[in-house]
Amino acid sequence: MEFSTHTQVSAAKVKTAALAVGIFTDGILSPSADVIDRASNGAIRAVLKSEFSARAGATLVLRNLPAVAAQRIVLVGLGKQSDYGLRIYARAELAFANACVHARVGEAISALASIACPGTDLRDRARAGASAVGEATYHYDATLGKPDPQTRPKLRKFAMLVERGDVSKAQHGLHEGEALGEGMSLARTLGNLPGNICTPTHLGDTAKALGRTFKSIKVSVLDRKQIEALKMGSFLSVAKGSDEMPRFIVMHYRGPQSARRAAKAGSQVADGPVVLVGKGITFDSGGVSIKPAGTMDEMKFDMCGAASVIGTLRAVAQLELPGEVIGLIPTCENMLSGRANKPGDVVTSMSGQTIEILNTDAEGRLILCDALTYAERFKPAVVIDIATLTGACVVALGSVNSGLFSKDDALADEILAAGRQALDPAWRMPMDDAYQDQLKSNFADMANIGGPQAGSVTAACFLSRFAKAYRWAHLDIAGTAWRGGKEKGSTGRPVPLLLQFLLNRKAG
Ligand code: BES
Ligand code: MN
Ligand code: ZN
Numbered sequence: 001m002e003f004s005t006h007t008q009v010s011a012a013k014v015k016t017a018a019l020a021v022g023i024f025t026d027g028i029l030s031p032s033a034d035v036i037d038r039a040s041n042g043a044i045r046a047v048l049k050s051e052f053s054a055r056a057g058a059t060l061v062l063r064n065l066p067a068v069a070a071q072r073i074v075l076v077g078l079g080k081q082s083d084y085g086l087r088i089y090a091r092a093e094l095a096f097a098n099a100c101v102h103a104r105v106g107e108a109i110s111a112l113a114s115i116a117c118p119g120t121d122l123r124d125r126a127r128a129g130a131s132a133v134g135e136a137t138y139h140y141d142a143t144l145g146k147p148d149p150q151t152r153p154k155l156r157k158f159a160m161l162v163e164r165g166d167v168s169k170a171q172h173g174l175h176e177g178e179a180l181g182e183g184m185s186l187a188r189t190l191g192n193l194p195g196n197i198c199t200p201t202h203l204g205d206t207a208k209a210l211g212r213t214f215k216s217i218k219v220s221v222l223d224r225k226q227i228e229a230l231k232m233g234s235f236l237s238v239a240k241g242s243d244e245m246p247r248f249i250v251m252h253y254r255g256p257q258s259a260r261r262a263a264k265a266g267s268q269v270a271d272g273p274v275v276l277v278g279k280g281i282t283f284d285s286g287g288v289s290i291k292p293a294g295t296m297d298e299m300k301f302d303m304c305g306a307a308s309v310i311g312t313l314r315a316v317a318q319l320e321l322p323g324e325v326i327g328l329i330p331t332c333e334n335m336l337s338g339r340a341n342k343p344g345d346v347v348t349s350m351s352g353q354t355i356e357i358l359n360t361d362a363e364g365r366l367i368l369c370d371a372l373t374y375a376e377r378f379k380p381a382v383v384i385d386i387a388t389l390t391g392a393c394v395v396a397l398g399s400v401n402s403g404l405f406s407k408d409d410a411l412a413d414e415i416l417a418a419g420r421q422a423l424d425p426a427w428r429m430p431m432d433d434a435y436q437d438q439l440k441s442n443f444a445d446m447a448n449i450g451g452p453q454a455g456s457v458t459a460a461c462f463l464s465r466f467a468k469a470y471r472w473a474h475l476d477i478a479g480t481a482w483r484g485g486k487e488k489g490s491t492g493r494p495v496p497l498l499l500q501f502l503l504n505r506k507a508g
Helices: 031-039 043-051 086-103 122-136 164-192 200-213 224-229 233-239 258-264 296-319 364-378 391-397 409-421 433-439 455-464 495-507
Strands: 002-006 019-024 059-063 072-077 107-110 157-161 217-222 247-254 274-278 280-284 324-334 345-348 354-357 382-387 402-405 426-428 472-476
Touching: 002 164, 019 031, 019 043, 019 086, 031 043, 043 059, 043 072, 059 086, 072 086, 086 107, 086 122, 122 157, 122 164, 164 200, 164 296, 164 495, 200 217, 200 247, 200 280, 200 296, 200 324, 224 233, 233 324, 233 345, 233 364, 247 296, 274 296, 274 364, 274 495, 280 296, 280 364, 296 324, 296 382, 296 495, 324 364, 354 364, 364 382, 364 455, 382 495, 391 402, 391 455, 402 409, 402 455, 409 426, 409 472, 409 495, 433 455, 455 472
Parallel strands: 002 157, 019 072, 019 107, 107 157, 274 324, 274 382, 280 324, 382 472, 402 426
Antiparallel strands: 059 072, 217 247, 247 324, 345 354, 402 472
C-alpha cells in the first residue's frame, strides 16, 4: 500500500476513482461534502433525506456527478456531530476502505481526516486512518488450494486530502499507520496460520527473516539444548510433551540514536530497554488436562501474544524509533504424550522456585515465568508480557478490552492511555496480595492454578512472582487477539496499543 497526501484546493477537482466525503446526521455536511454538493447542483443533499441515513459507518456511492472530477463520491456516515471522535472517524475510514475493496478500485482519496475531530490531532487521525486501510486490505489465502486472485484487494494507493499547511503532520501519521498496519498484518497471518505450519520453528524462522530485512533487529533462536543450559525447567516441562521442537526467540532492536543517547547520559545510567514477552503456544490441547473438542481448533491462536511481539518489533524497526526494544518469545506446543506433564508433577523454574502443576492446561504461565526470569539480564526499564492466558479473562471482559494487570500505577496508566489513543483498549484488573493465597501448594513453592475464583487474577499473581526485579505489567489478550464464529480470525491486537506505548515513550 502506498500512502500519500493530496492538497487540491477544491474537492470537486480531485481526480480519483473514489473520493470519500463525510456526512453527519441531521443533514450536516462536512466542508468537502458541501463543496461537492454545490458543484453538482445539490446531488448530495438530494439523497440525504430518503437514501442515506449518515449513521456511523454507513456508505453510499454516487457516480458520475456533474462538475465533479472524481469517478465516484462515497458518502460516509459520521453519526451525530456531537458524538464525533477518533473511534467513529476510524470506523468511517474503515467503511470507506471496505467499499473501495468491494468496488475493486486500485486507488482512492479520502477527505475524512481533515474534518475537525475533538480530542485528536491530524497525526492521530492519519495514523488511525492508515491502519484502518491496512485492516480493510488484509487478506488471508496462505493455505487455500487455489487462491483466487479476484478476491485479493486491488486497492494499492490511498491518499488523504489535507490543507497545504497540514501535509507534514499527515505524512507522519500515515507513516506510523502504515508501519502499524504491516505489523498487525504480520501478527494476524502468524495467528491465522494453522498449528501444523506455524510451529515454534516457523516463529523462529519468521523472527530471523525479520532480522535480515531490518538490520536494526538482531535475532537469536535458542533450541532445546540451549534452553536446557539456561535451566528453564518450567518451560521445558511443557515443551517435552510434544514431538515439535521448542524455541526461545530473542529479538533485540537498537534504534538509530540509542548509542548516542547512552553516551550523552554520561555517568548517569541510560534508560534500559522495554522488554516485550509473548506467549508462543502454537497449539494448546490442554495436555493431560485435555480441553473439550468443540472449539479446540481455536487453540492455534494461543501464540497471538508472540505474534503481537513480532508484529510490534516489525513496526518499530520500520519507523526506526530511538531506544531499545527487546522481544522474548518462549514457544512450544502443549500436547499429550508419555512424556507430557501430569497433574501433581513438580518442576523447577529458572528462578529456582518450584511449581506444582495441578492443571496441565495452565501452561502459558509455565513458559512465561522462565522468560520473565531471563528478562532480568537486560536491566529493563519496563517489561510487558502479552498472553492469551485465561478463559476467565474472556468471561470478565469479553472481546472489547484486553485485561491489564500491574501493581505499578504509573505504568498501568501509561498503558491504558496508549490503548485508548490507539483504539485498542485495555481495562485494569486488581492484583491485591490477598489473591496470592490461592496459589499455595503443599508440595512446592506454589501451584500453577488458583482454583475457580478470579482465574485471570491468580494467573497474573503467578507471573508476578517472577517479575520482581523490574517494573512489570501483564496483558491478558485471550478475548481480544482473535474472533471466533463466522468471522473467525486473528485481530492483530494488541499491536496498536504496544506501538502507541513505545511511540509515546520515545516522544517523551
Ligand atoms: N490458552 C488458554 C486460555 C484460553 C482459553 C484463551 C480459552 C482463550 C479461550 C490457557 O492456556 C488455558 O487453558 N487456561 C486455563 C487455565 C485454567 C486451567 C486455570 C483456562 O482458562 O481454562
Ligand atoms: Mn491451556
Ligand atoms: Zn494456553
